[in-house]
Every structure is written in structure tokens, then in C-alpha cells.
Amino acid sequence: xxSQTNSPPQASYQSALEHGRAIVARINPSLEKAxxxxxDGLFPDFAETLVEFAYGRLYARDGLDLKTRQIATVAALxxxxxxxxxQLRVNLEHALAAGAKRRxxxxxxxxxxxxxxxxxxxxxxxxxxxxxxxxDAETA
Amino acid sequence: xxSQTNSPPQASYQSALEHGRAIVARINPSLEKAxxxxxDGLFPDFAETLVEFAYGRLYARDGLDLKTRQIATVAALxxxxxxxxxQLRVNLEHALAAGAKRRxxxxxxxxxxxxxxxxxxxxxxxxxxxxxxxxDAETA
Amino acid sequence: xxSQTNSPPQASYQSALEHGRAIVARINPSLEKAxxxxxDGLFPDFAETLVEFAYGRLYARDGLDLKTRQIATVAALxxxxxxxxxQLRVNLEHALAAGAKRRxxxxxxxxxxxxxxxxxxxxxxxxxxxxxxxxDAETA
Amino acid sequence: xxSQTNSPPQASYQSALEHGRAIVARINPSLEKAxxxxxDGLFPDFAETLVEFAYGRLYARDGLDLKTRQIATVAALxxxxxxxxxQLRVNLEHALAAGAKRRxxxxxxxxxxxxxxxxxxxxxxxxxxxxxxxxDAETA
Amino acid sequence: xxSQTNSPPQASYQSALEHGRAIVARINPSLEKAxxxxxDGLFPDFAETLVEFAYGRLYARDGLDLKTRQIATVAALxxxxxxxxxQLRVNLEHALAAGAKRRxxxxxxxxxxxxxxxxxxxxxxxxxxxxxxxxDAETA
Amino acid sequence: xxSQTNSPPQASYQSALEHGRAIVARINPSLEKAxxxxxDGLFPDFAETLVEFAYGRLYARDGLDLKTRQIATVAALxxxxxxxxxQLRVNLEHALAAGAKRRxxxxxxxxxxxxxxxxxxxxxxxxxxxxxxxxDAETA
Numbered sequence: 101x102x103s104q105t106n107s108p109p110q111a112s113y114q115s116a117l118e119h120g121r122a123i124v125a126r127i128n129p130s131l132e133k134a135x136x137x138x139x140d141g142l143f144p145d146f147a148e149t150l151v152e153f154a155y156g157r158l159y160a161r162d163g164l165d166l167k168t169r170q171i172a173t174v175a176a177l178x179x180x181x182x183x184x185x186x187q188l189r190v191n192l193e194h195a196l197a198a199g200a201k202r203r204x205x206x207x208x209x210x211x212x213x214x215x216x217x218x219x220x221x222x223x224x225x226x227x228x229x230x231x232x233x234x235x236d237a238e239t240a
Numbered sequence: 241x242x243s244q245t246n247s248p249p250q251a252s253y254q255s256a257l258e259h260g261r262a263i264v265a266r267i268n269p270s271l272e273k274a275x276x277x278x279x280d281g282l283f284p285d286f287a288e289t290l291v292e293f294a295y296g297r298l299y300a301r302d303g304l305d306l307k308t309r310q311i312a313t314v315a316a317l318x319x320x321x322x323x324x325x326x327q328l329r330v331n332l333e334h335a336l337a338a339g340a341k342r343r344x345x346x347x348x349x350x351x352x353x354x355x356x357x358x359x360x361x362x363x364x365x366x367x368x369x370x371x372x373x374x375x376d377a378e379t380a
Numbered sequence: 381x382x383s384q385t386n387s388p389p390q391a392s393y394q395s396a397l398e399h400g401r402a403i404v405a406r407i408n409p410s411l412e413k414a415x416x417x418x419x420d421g422l423f424p425d426f427a428e429t430l431v432e433f434a435y436g437r438l439y440a441r442d443g444l445d446l447k448t449r450q451i452a453t454v455a456a457l458x459x460x461x462x463x464x465x466x467q468l469r470v471n472l473e474h475a476l477a478a479g480a481k482r483r484x485x486x487x488x489x490x491x492x493x494x495x496x497x498x499x500x501x502x503x504x505x506x507x508x509x510x511x512x513x514x515x516d517a518e519t520a
Numbered sequence: 521x522x523s524q525t526n527s528p529p530q531a532s533y534q535s536a537l538e539h540g541r542a543i544v545a546r547i548n549p550s551l552e553k554a555x556x557x558x559x560d561g562l563f564p565d566f567a568e569t570l571v572e573f574a575y576g577r578l579y580a581r582d583g584l585d586l587k588t589r590q591i592a593t594v595a596a597l598x599x600x601x602x603x604x605x606x607q608l609r610v611n612l613e614h615a616l617a618a619g620a621k622r623r624x625x626x627x628x629x630x631x632x633x634x635x636x637x638x639x640x641x642x643x644x645x646x647x648x649x650x651x652x653x654x655x656d657a658e659t660a
Numbered sequence: 661x662x663s664q665t666n667s668p669p670q671a672s673y674q675s676a677l678e679h680g681r682a683i684v685a686r687i688n689p690s691l692e693k694a695x696x697x698x699x700d701g702l703f704p705d706f707a708e709t710l711v712e713f714a715y716g717r718l719y720a721r722d723g724l725d726l727k728t729r730q731i732a733t734v735a736a737l738x739x740x741x742x743x744x745x746x747q748l749r750v751n752l753e754h755a756l757a758a759g760a761k762r763r764x765x766x767x768x769x770x771x772x773x774x775x776x777x778x779x780x781x782x783x784x785x786x787x788x789x790x791x792x793x794x795x796d797a798e799t800a
Numbered sequence: 801x802x803s804q805t806n807s808p809p810q811a812s813y814q815s816a817l818e819h820g821r822a823i824v825a826r827i828n829p830s831l832e833k834a835x836x837x838x839x840d841g842l843f844p845d846f847a848e849t850l851v852e853f854a855y856g857r858l859y860a861r862d863g864l865d866l867k868t869r870q871i872a873t874v875a876a877l878x879x880x881x882x883x884x885x886x887q888l889r890v891n892l893e894h895a896l897a898a899g900a901k902r903r904x905x906x907x908x909x910x911x912x913x914x915x916x917x918x919x920x921x922x923x924x925x926x927x928x929x930x931x932x933x934x935x936d937a938e939t940a
Binding site: 385414424428433434438441443448449451452454455456458459460464466467478483484486487488490491492493495496 | 523524573574578579583588589591593594595596597598599600604607620623624626627628630631632633634635636649
Binding site for chain 2: 173174217
């Protein structure tokens with residue numbers, strides 16, 4: 101097994117959904133339950149759909165390690181411009197859980213000023229700063 | 241020196257521009273000259289501005305290795321939706337030069353379907369496929 | 381008259397503005413007055429411009445029924461990514477007034493995750509959920 | 521069965537993928553095979569992922585009829601601004617196959633000038649016009 | 661009359677459409693006819709709608725001179741990211757007709773790299789360069 | 801010196817950073833210090849990078865006067881759609897400091913409804929109205 105593999109050794113998943121759940125268990129174990137509680141009343145099966153598609157079909161793939169995948173997601177959500185602040189915040193947490201360092205996440209956010217423009221980067225800088233402050237306050 | 245450092249050991253650059261040129265020398269040595277020839281007639285100093293800002297001020301920073309920075313750029317350009325195809329193509333080449341594998345780049349592009357939508361990902365998939373085909377044809 | 385016609389039988393409007401006002405009367409009778417009170421001090425004629433252009437020149441056209449037009453607007457505002465939350469909220473109300481069911485609106489929002497990405501869809505899901513909760517609280 | 525149901529009577533699908541394939545069979549029977557031939561070499565399982573997620577998990581849902589879903593997709597792709605021209609073209613064909621009339625599609629495209637701006641609408645108008653001309657030339 | 665006024669002295673227009681036509685006569689006299697010939701078959705009244713709304717309701721307003729309005733439009737189309745290239749090209753021509761100098765337009769395009777990102781600016785730089793080359797070739 | 805020149809007569813700057821600081825001194829003297837205090841802990845050199853790139857490399861250029869540059873920035877931030885509200889607010893202040901009248905800024909915002917869509921324009925209208933109200937309350 102190399103660092104490019106997002107499945108534990110000898111894992112064999114019966115479905116994309118099952119594989120997605122294994123990934124989510126590593127970075128945010130309560131995610132599916134939290135999504136289901138919030139959304140499944142009005143949007144039946146949404147939590148399952150998200151886990152199956154995003155994590156079971158994409159993050160679960162071989163060829164790119166989970167940490168780099170999460171850094172890439174932070175990059176994309178930053179470049180998209182601040183309109184997806186809540187999702188950026190969650191994915192910063194996922195990236196830390198996947199092994200990224202705060203410094204790496206701050207750097208990738210700042211770099212996005214070249215591609216999404218400076219306002220997009222600044223919006224994401226603010227979100228990261230607030231998250232890290234809150235994390236530090238909780239553990240203080 | 242760790243993999244997080246984008247400067248060679250004991251390098252000391254007098255300016256961001258000089259530092260940017262050192263980065264560009266690693267991933268695309270002819271970039272500044274090509275930009276200057278194309279743009280500096282109508283946009284004086286543009287090539288220098290781009291190298292100073294993007295590479296000297298951002299890619300040159302410590303805290304994230306160059307390969308991961310280039311993967312993040314591919315992620316952002318994909319999520320932005322296909323309108324920046326030429327820049328995606330150039331940055332795929334830069335990412336390969338920075339040590340990324342094709343497989344890693346294809347994976348990060350596909351993953352962006354979660355964040356920028358499937359059409360954005362498909363546009364980027366097409367650009368990567370065409371680039372790799374052309375590269376293979378050249379070396380065949 | 382088929383369901384594709386957005387004008388009452390034998391209506392003949394002297395101007396696009398007049399036609400737009402007839403449409404607005406069906407889905408949000410106080411809209412122009414509310415816009416004028418809020419904006420016309422600093423943006424003279426804005427309310428009239430919006431009614432004339434959006435409703436008189438576009439929604440008023442034959443060829444697509446008003447309910448489907450409003451569902452299409454909800455789709456577009458969702459895909460654009462959450463930055464237009466207030467307008468999405470208003471247009472969800474207009475869509476209900478034009479005969480759309482809540483279920484239809486929730487479905488079209490969720491579907492947009494394919495085109496605008498999952499963060500865009502989730503932002504819109506949140507807005508719709510909040511609106512419907514408030515509506516239910518008011519009528520409770 | 522009402523028009524809101526996207527499943528044939530008494531259908532019971534074992535999986536989202538199977539359900540997605542049933543939808544695709546109605547609007548573009550060769551889609552999965554064409555995607556697989558084009559993309560699965562470099563992006564293994566992409567065709568299956570798209571059919572499972574977009575069609576099996578979203579278009580397949582009850583609560584909104586397939587024709588309105590396709591009109592909503594045309595609206596979104598138009599509002600996103602012309603960067604997703606190829607996907608707009610394919611989805612115009614899907615919308616026609618799902619029962620939408622050309623006039624309805626032209627109307628929804630034009631309406632998007634309110635939400636995505638006039639340039640976005642004009643780009644989509646051009647794509648629809650070209651598609652319809654080509655269709656007419658083929659059947660002439 | 662100051663430079664902030666977009667109406668000739670003592671002009672009194674009966675309608676926004678008439679006022680829009682007077683503006684268009686100054687920057688692109690054949691615009692409405694060209695739009696009508698291209699689009700009015702499939703999109704009845706589109707040319708008239710565009711002239712009434714964009715020029716009669718917005719560009720026609722007092723408070724900002726026409727040249728600055730056109731420079732602002734070039735800025736916006738650049739920042740939106742290259743997906744509206746054809747519209748950028750037309751509006752560069754309109755800006756020149758409204759009195760802007762090439763140098764001013766090149767500068768505003770380059771400046772947009774701060775707000776829309778460098779790829780967006782570079783796409784617009786390419787479009788402006790091509791337009792000016794073609795103009796020079798025609799007059800050579 | 802014409803109005804197109806953004807440098808005082810006989811100015812000679814040793815670096816882009818120095819030139820950027822001279823521009824910032826005219827429109828927002830405390831900007832770099834405020835940015836440094838807020839961001840330089842987590843994002844070392846960010847304040848300097850922004851002043852060097854945005855103001856020293858772009859706003860500082862000849863060929864377009866500072867007031868028109870700031871109006872163009874307001875146009876771009878409006879068209880980008882409301883996701884960059886805080887940056888729009890700051891740049892409205894910069895535009896006023898560069899000599900733009902409120903009326904001009906309101907007009908350019910409204911005009912953007914053609915290019916970025918009406919929701920984008922309305923979001924920016926709201927931000928400008930709130931800023932001007934707060935300014936008036938402070939000076940009352």
C-alpha cells in the first residue's frame with residue numbers, strides 16, 4: 101500500500117456507499133448522521149447520496165492520497181469565492197483530520213489569490229482564521 | 241530542508257522578483273520570456289508582474305511544497321469551470337514538472353465535480369486528455 | 381389559451397411595463413411598491429426597470445408557463461452558488477405563488493448539485509428549509 | 521402514476537446505478553457507452569459514477585417530472601455563463617427527448633438574462649440556435 | 661450639460677426604447693438591426709428588449725458618462741472570466757466609440773487580475789490584443 | 801502630467817512596493833497597517849504582497865486615472881455577484897477617496913445588472929446603500 105491508496109489493505113467494499121462510509125469514518129465520523137438529521141426530512145436520501153458520490157465514488161479512488169485530496173478541495177472552495185464559506189470551514193476540518201497542517205492550509209488559501217482573485221482569497225483567509233481561533237479557544 | 245520548503249538551501253533572494261524567477265526556472269524556464277514576447281508590447285511589465293506576484297510572492301513561500309501547490313492550482317482552475325482552459329493546460333504542465341504524476345492530476349480534476357459541478361470537471365478532463373495525448377504523440 | 385400563455389385571454393398591454401405589472405400582480409402584488417420604497421431614492425426608476433425588463437419583457441412572454449419559468453429561476457439561482465440567497469428566497473415564494481409545490485422546488489434545488497456543485501446546492505437547501513419553516517411558523 | 525414520477529409503474533431498482541440507467545435509456549440510450557469509451561481509459565468508472573449520481577440519485581427521484589428537470593438543467597447551464605457550452609448542448613437534446621418543446625427551451629434560455637446576465641444568455645442562445653439548425657439540416 | 665449626461669440637450673424621449681436607440685446610435689448604429697437579423701426569428705423581440713433594457717434603462721441614465729460606463733463594462737466582462745469573450749470584444753469596440761483610448765482599456769483589463777484572478781485577466785488581454793490587431797490590419 | 805498619470809510629478813520609486821504605498825497613501829492611508837495587524841500573524845507578508853501587487857504593480861500604472869480605476873473595481877466586484885461584499889464596501893470608500901461621486905458609483909452598480917445579472921446588482925446596491933447611510937450617520 102502506498103500513500104496514494106485511500107483504502108485500507110485488503111478492504112473490499114460491496115458498494116460505493118460502503119466505501120464512502122469508510123472514508124468518512126476517517127475524517128468526520130458523525131458526518132452522515134448529522135447530514136441525515138438536518139436534511140433527510142425534506143431531502144430524503146441526501147446524506148446517503150452525498151456520502152456515496154463524494155466520498156465513495158471520488159475521495160475513495162486510488163491515485164491520490166486523502167490529505168492531498170482535501171488540500172485540493174480547500175483550494176477549490178477558496179477559488180470559488182467565498183460563497184461557499186460553510187463548506188470551506190467543514191473541509192478545513194476534514195483536511196486537518198486527513199493530516200494536513202494548518203500552515204499548509206493557510207498557504208493554499210493565500211495562493212488562490214492568483215486564480216480566484218484577491219477578494220476570494222481574503223474571504224477564505226477570514227474563515228480559516230476564525231476556525232483556528234475557535235479551535236484554540238476550545239482546547240485552551 | 242524539508243519538502244515544505246520552496247527555496248534551495250542557503251538561498252537568499254534580494255527581491256520577490258528574483259525569488260519568483262528561481263521558482264519558474266524549476267517548472268517552466270522559458271515562461272517569463274514567452275510572456276514578455278507576447279504581452280509586454282501592449283502590457284509593459286506584465287511578465288515581470290506575474291512572475292513577481294504569483295511565483296515570487298506566493299509559490300515561493302515556505303509551508304507547502306511546490307508539487308502540492310501545483311495540484312491545488314489544477315483543482316482551482318478546474319472548479320472555476322472551463323473558462324480558464326489555457327491556464328489549466330499550462331498549469332498541468334507545471335504540475336508534472338513539479339513532480340506530480342498524471343494519475344494524481346486526473347484524480348484531482350475528477351474530484352472537482354463535487355465542488356464546481358460535473359460540467360466544470362468534464363471540461364477539465366477534456367483538456368487534460370488532449371494535453372497528455374499530445375505529449376505522447378510528441379515523444380512517440 | 382394553453383398553459384404556455386402568460387397573458388389572460390384578450391389582454392392587450394400598451395407597454396412592456398404594463399404587461400410586467402400584470403405578471404407581478406399574480407405572484408407578488410406588493411413587489412414594485414416595496415422595491416420602489418427601498419431603492420428609488422438612490423436608484424431612481426429601478427423598481428420600474430426591473431418590472432418592465434424581468435417581468436414585462438421576459439416572464440410575460442408566451443411559450444413557457446409561469447410556473448415552469450419560476451422553477452427555472454430557482455434552478456439558476458441555486459446553481460449560481462449561494463451568493464444570491466435573498467433573491468432565491470423571494471423567487472421560492474414567487475414559485476409557490478405561481479403554482480409550484482414545495483416538493484418540486486426542493487427537488488430542483490437538490491438536482492443542481494450536478495451542475496453548480498454540492499456546496500451551491502447545500503446553500504440553497506438551507507435557504508429553502510428556513511423559508512418553509514418560517515412559513516409554517518406563521519400559519520401555525 | 522402521476523407526471524411527477526420518474527419511475528415506470530411497479531419498477532423496483534436494486535441500486536441507484538440501475539435506476540440511473542433506466543432514466544438514461546429514456547433520454548439518451550447511448551450516453552453511458554459513449555462516456556465510457558471516451559473517458560474510462562483515463563478516468564476508470566467515470567461513466568458509471570455519472571449515471572449513478574446524476575441520473576440514479578437525482579433525476580430518478582420522485583417529486584418532479586423529467587421534462588421539468590431537464591428544463592431546470594438548461595436554465596442552470598445557461599446562467600452559469602457559457603463556459604459549459606458542450607454540456608448545455610447535450611442537455612438541450614435530453615430536454616427535447618424528455619418532451620420539452622424547442623420554444624420552451626428558447627424561452628427559458630432568454631429568461632436567464634435576468635439572473636446570469638445578458639452575455640450568459642446570449643452565449644446559450646447561440647448554442648441552441650446552432651443545435652436546432654444542425655438538427656433541421658440532418659432531417660432535411 | 662456636463663459630461664455626466666448621456667442625453668443630448670433638450671432631448672425628450674417618449675420611451676426607454678427610444679432613448680436606448682439614441683445611445684446605440686452613438687456607439688454602434690447597426691447593433692439593433694444586426695441583433696434582430698440574427699436572433700428575432702427564434703427569439704422574437706430580443707433585439708428590442710436588449711436595446712430598451714441595457715441602453716434605454718441603464719446606459720441612458722444620467723450620473724455617469726458613457727465612456728466611463730463602457731470602461732466599467734469592460735472591467736466586469738474581464739472579471740467574469742473569459743466565458744463572455746464575444747461580448748467583451750463588442751464592448752471594447754463600444755468603449756472606443758464612446759471615447760476610451762486603447763491604453764485605458766488595456767489598463768483596466770490588466771487591473772482585473774486582482775479581482776477576477778490572473779487567468780480571467782489573461783483571457784481578456786488575448787481578446788483585446790486580437791481585436792486591436794485586426795483593427796490595425798483593416799486600416800493598414 | 802495628465803489625469804491619466806497615477807504618480808506625482810518627478811516621483812521615482814525604487815520598487816513596486818514603494819510605489820504601491822504611495823497610491824495607498826492617497827486612498828486609504830491606514831490600509832497596509834490594518835491588513836498587517838489582522839493577517840500577518842497567520843499570513844506573513846500578506847499586507848506587503850497586496851500593496852506591492854495590487855497597488856504598486858497595477859493601480860500605480862500610467863494610462864488610466866485612479867478614479868476610473870476605482871470605478872472599474874466597483875463594477876467588477878458588483879458583477880462577481882455579492883460574494884465579495886466586504887471588498888466591495890472597502891473599494892466604494894477607496895473610489896470616493898479617489899474622487900468618484902456617490903451618484904457615479906450607484907450608477908455603475910446598477911448598470912452591472914446587464915452583465916452579472918440582477919441579483920448581483922441588487923446585492924451590491926444593498927451594500928452601497930448601507931455604507932452611505934453609515935457615513936451619513938457618522939457625519940450627522
